[in-house]
Amino acid sequence: MSTLSVEEPEQAESRVHYLNVHYGVKSWLLTTDHKRIALLYLASITLFFLVGGSAAVLIRMNLLTPTGLLVEPATYNKLFSIHGIVMVFFFLIPSIPAVLGNFLVPLMIGARDLAFPKLNLLSWYVYIVGGLFTLYAVIAGGVDTGWTFYAPYSSTYSNTHVMAAALGVFITGFSSILTGLNFIVTIHKMRAPGMTWFRLPLFIWAMYATSVIFILGTPVIGITILLIALERAAHLGIFNPALGGDPLLFQHLFWFYSHPAVYIMILPAMGVESELITCFSKKRIFGYSFVAMSSLAIALLGFLVWAHHMFVAGVSMYAGMVFSILSYLVAVPSSVKVFNWTATLYKGSISYEAPMLYGMGFIGLFSMGGVTGMFLASLGMDVHVHDTYFVIAHFHYIMVGGAVMAYLGGIHFWWPKISGRMYPEGWARFSALIIFLGFNLTFFPQYILGYLGMPRRYPVYPPEFQVLNVMSTAGASILGVGYLIPLIYLIWSMRYGPVASSNPWGAKGLEWQAPSPPPTDNFEETPVVTAQAYDYPSREVEVA
Amino acid sequence: MKHHVIHPGTYFLVFFTLLILTGVTTVVGFYDLGRWNTVVALAIAVCKATLVVLFFMHLRYSSALPRLVMLGGLFWLALLIGLTLVDNLTRVWDSNPRGWETTSSSVQRP
Amino acid sequence: MPESHAMAAHQFDDLEQQREAASLGIWVFIATEIMFFGGLFTGYTVYRTQYFASFVAGSHLLDLKLGAVNTAVLICSSLTMALAVYAAQTGKRKLLILFLIFTMILGTGFLGIKFVEYATKYHHHLIPGFNFAPEGVYPPQMQLYFCFYFAMTALHALHMIIGLGLLAALVIMAGRGRFTPESHNPVEAIGIYWHFVDIIWIFLFPLLYLVGGR
Numbered sequence: 001m002s003t004l005s006v007e008e009p010e011q012a013e014s015r016v017h018y019l020n021v022h023y024g025v026k027s028w029l030l031t032t033d034h035k036r037i038a039l040l041y042l043a044s045i046t047l048f049f050l051v052g053g054s055a056a057v058l059i060r061m062n063l064l065t066p067t068g069l070l071v072e073p074a075t076y077n078k079l080f081s082i083h084g085i086v087m088v089f090f091f092l093i094p095s096i097p098a099v100l101g102n103f104l105v106p107l108m109i110g111a112r113d114l115a116f117p118k119l120n121l122l123s124w125y126v127y128i129v130g131g132l133f134t135l136y137a138v139i140a141g142g143v144d145t146g147w148t149f150y151a152p153y154s155s156t157y158s159n160t161h162v163m164a165a166a167l168g169v170f171i172t173g174f175s176s177i178l179t180g181l182n183f184i185v186t187i188h189k190m191r192a193p194g195m196t197w198f199r200l201p202l203f204i205w206a207m208y209a210t211s212v213i214f215i216l217g218t219p220v221i222g223i224t225i226l227l228i229a230l231e232r233a234a235h236l237g238i239f240n241p242a243l244g245g246d247p248l249l250f251q252h253l254f255w256f257y258s259h260p261a262v263y264i265m266i267l268p269a270m271g272v273e274s275e276l277i278t279c280f281s282k283k284r285i286f287g288y289s290f291v292a293m294s295s296l297a298i299a300l301l302g303f304l305v306w307a308h309h310m311f312v313a314g315v316s317m318y319a320g321m322v323f324s325i326l327s328y329l330v331a332v333p334s335s336v337k338v339f340n341w342t343a344t345l346y347k348g349s350i351s352y353e354a355p356m357l358y359g360m361g362f363i364g365l366f367s368m369g370g371v372t373g374m375f376l377a378s379l380g381m382d383v384h385v386h387d388t389y390f391v392i393a394h395f396h397y398i399m400v401g402g403a404v405m406a407y408l409g410g411i412h413f414w415w416p417k418i419s420g421r422m423y424p425e426g427w428a429r430f431s432a433l434i435i436f437l438g439f440n441l442t443f444f445p446q447y448i449l450g451y452l453g454m455p456r457r458y459p460v461y462p463p464e465f466q467v468l469n470v471m472s473t474a475g476a477s478i479l480g481v482g483y484l485i486p487l488i489y490l491i492w493s494m495r496y497g498p499v500a501s502s503n504p505w506g507a508k509g510l511e512w513q514a515p516s517p518p519p520t521d522n523f524e525e526t527p528v529v530t531a532q533a534y535d536y537p538s539r540e541v542e543v544a
Numbered sequence: 545m546k547h548h549v550i551h552p553g554t555y556f557l558v559f560f561t562l563l564i565l566t567g568v569t570t571v572v573g574f575y576d577l578g579r580w581n582t583v584v585a586l587a588i589a590v591c592k593a594t595l596v597v598l599f600f601m602h603l604r605y606s607s608a609l610p611r612l613v614m615l616g617g618l619f620w621l622a623l624l625i626g627l628t629l630v631d632n633l634t635r636v637w638d639s640n641p642r643g644w645e646t647t648s649s650s651v652q653r654p
Numbered sequence: 655m656p657e658s659h660a661m662a663a664h665q666f667d668d669l670e671q672q673r674e675a676a677s678l679g680i681w682v683f684i685a686t687e688i689m690f691f692g693g694l695f696t697g698y699t700v701y702r703t704q705y706f707a708s709f710v711a712g713s714h715l716l717d718l719k720l721g722a723v724n725t726a727v728l729i730c731s732s733l734t735m736a737l738a739v740y741a742a743q744t745g746k747r748k749l750l751i752l753f754l755i756f757t758m759i760l761g762t763g764f765l766g767i768k769f770v771e772y773a774t775k776y777h778h779h780l781i782p783g784f785n786f787a788p789e790g791v792y793p794p795q796m797q798l799y800f801c802f803y804f805a806m807t808a809l810h811a812l813h814m815i816i817g818l819g820l821l822a823a824l825v826i827m828a829g830r831g832r833f834t835p836e837s838h839n840p841v842e843a844i845g846i847y848w849h850f851v852d853i854i855w856i857f858l859f860p861l862l863y864l865v866g867g868r
Contacts, residue, residue: 215689216617248631306627310631316635319635566725573868582865
């Protein structure tokens with residue numbers, strides 16, 4: 001064991017690793033091991049995914065008939081608000097960074113742990129406290145402001161549990177900040193000997209760019225939510241036009257974070273995608289430095305475009321034009337990535353294991369979401385489709401088609417490392433396929449609905465929209481089943497799956513040199529890196 | 545990056561400069577200089593903050609990385625304020641809103 | 655914050671790596687803090703450009719002398735904090751404790767003066783959302799100025815209070831001899847935090863007290 005880096009699979013049972021080194025609830029709740037904290041996050045965000053998912057199911061059920069099948073309009077408002085708040089702040093934002101990032105950042109750079117392990121545990125507890133506030137808001141009767149908490153509705157008029165939900169979002173923001181701080185310091189200061197910046201896996205570059213957004217964006221939503229709470233409690237007029245306040249100021253501050261938050265969701269997904277594409281085409285990535293730098297470019301440019309959410313809210317025409325042009329810029333680094341992944345596939349020896357199926361789905365769905373994003377960035381087009389289902393379809397193609405596909409792909413890809421077991425490949429391919437089909441059936445009709453003028457956030461709609469809405473709901477049912485299958489077989493595989501070797505995919509990267517599952521300190525000896533990332537044997541003549 | 549111990553003499557020098565600048569900015573505050581009040585007050589504040597950052601917070605003796613982080617924070621703050629003002633300073637203000645068809649006569653805010 | 659034993663924590667190779675990580679960590683935290691206050695500074699800027707006359711009127715209701723004195727008090731506390739870091743670097747334990755306590759006294763003094771100012775605002779009915787009813791004629795948006803006056807100074811004061819707690823923890827740790835010239839990361843980190851809070855006030859003073867000449 002001390003001399004062999006590749007061991008026989010059977011040995012994993014008797015070997016001490018991070019999962020069996022201690023037992024008991026206390027050993028999990030007080031752990032400072034980044035891998036165990038990743039699993040704490042995995043369990044908690046799965047819980048929130050189920051809460052947000054249930055709300056989505058009810059929304060789609062209600063839209064089966066033009067008059068609203070299930071709930072009162074007021075309840076419908078609460079359903080889409082809670083769906084948005086939970087999915088954005090408690091599932092998507094922490095999903096890849098807090099689960100896969102926590103697990104992989106130290107492993108990928110050859111470190112024993114993150115720089116500040118106790119801070120890492122604290123960030124999970126902060127997340128849980130924020131989550132409890134939000135769950136309280138749900139149980140106590142819900143909140144109906146939408147996930148955007150727009151003033152003056154949230155600050156003056158809404159009589160639902162805005163305070164609890166807002167405090168939940170405020171508190172959980174600190175969890176993001178602590179995670180981002182930890183990642184930045186770890187990536188700067190804890191890299192193994194020989195792990196230079198341009199030998200880092202692209203997942204690490206993506207995590208770094210994400211952390212920059214965490215650090216510089218999250219505090220702004222924190223203070224903004226605090227101002228909403230203050231306004232709500234004391235009616236100061238900060239966002240109230242009657243007292244001289246400007247509701248658009250709230251939207252500026254809100255979107256300064258919440259637009260980059262979209263990149264918090266998609267940048268990590270892009271990082272996972274780079275790992276999947278290279279591994280399953282057994283090729284070095286095409287244009288490594290361009291893919292790496294485009295992550296940083298997205299992190300920066302993502303902060304320059306926020307007011308494209310406010311084109312019809314009353315921003316000046318001049319600001320509209322400035323932000324419209326800036327919004328187009330973000331397409332450049334995003335396309336660089338898509339083209340480079342596609343170029344990587346060219347002449348690769350591609351195999352279609354389940355993670356790769358998710359990866360291929362990601363490219364298609366993300367491209368569609370991105371291109372429709374260009375429609376929305378153009379000032380004239382946005383006026384037409386603003387607040388319609390076109391917008392809903394667009395951002396679900398990015399957030400679900402992009403971020404969730406990559407998250408599931410990543411979970412499958414690293415599941416052998418995380419759990420030490422293989423998942424059932426047949427079931428996994430099946431569920432990847434029906435998630436892809438179900439997703440498109442759910443959201444493609446919504447593009448058409450939006451283009452035809454169906455506004456978002458209404459519980460009722462004109463009867464001529466019913467066919468497309470029924471298609472969408474049918475797709476959502478398939479999608480729901482698609483998400484439940486992995487939940488079941490992944491839990492099953494933890495006990496009954498075949499034991500995984502340390503590198504079942506033949507992938508490059510330091511995390512595959514550690515045993516599966518890794519010991520608490522990750523590596524027996526600090527690894528020394530001598531090769532570039534994705535150093536797969538080249539099939540072509542020239543070597544990069 | 546080696547440990548750099550700053551001599552207390554430097555600290556006292558910075559300290560007295562900061563006190564003098566505080567005195568100056570306070571005295572200027574009692575005179576009405578029009579828009580120059582804002583300029584002088586902010587210029588002195590920037591000088592004071594720079595002194596604190598460079599000497600008390602040791603950034604003058606640090607490696608490039610902390611400086612980059614500090615500048616990054618300030619750059620992002622400039623983005624937040626600057627791009628918000630792109631909207632707020634160019635908005636058409638109508639102090640007495642009328643109907644939709646007459647808004648074309650609304651005036652640019654002075 | 656990582657603990658500061660003579661030995662590096664298990665995730666670090668040596669004390670130097672730990673020191674650099676702690677230093678970078680506190681600077682990244684400062685960047686976060688800049689943006690945290692940044693939201694308020696943005697709102698302040700927007701309304702100040704929009705309602706300058708109201709902001710001048712509000713500013714002239716503040717006590718400039720008390721503000722100036724408080725600025726001086728905080729600068730003194732920054733000096734003693736810097737000297738405390740110097741004492742830690744040179745391994746002078748008693749001096750370190752002494753300067754930390756000086757810093758705490760000055761910080762408490764700042765909060766005391768701030769409290770006096772708040773009490774005056776209360777008596778003059780200048781607290782928005784609580785008893786805002788100033789005497790005489792005042793511009794309609796002056797309440798917005800006082801919203802930002804209280805939001806910014808209160809957030810700053812909250813940072814001071816947290817800082818005082820951290821300093822108290824440092825005093826206890828110093829008393830137990832936890833700091834050596836080789837290993838005193840918490841002193842350096844909390845020092846940088848304290849100076850940052852000072853810088854925020856260096857900007858709040860002109861932005862709140864010095865709007866328009868008197």
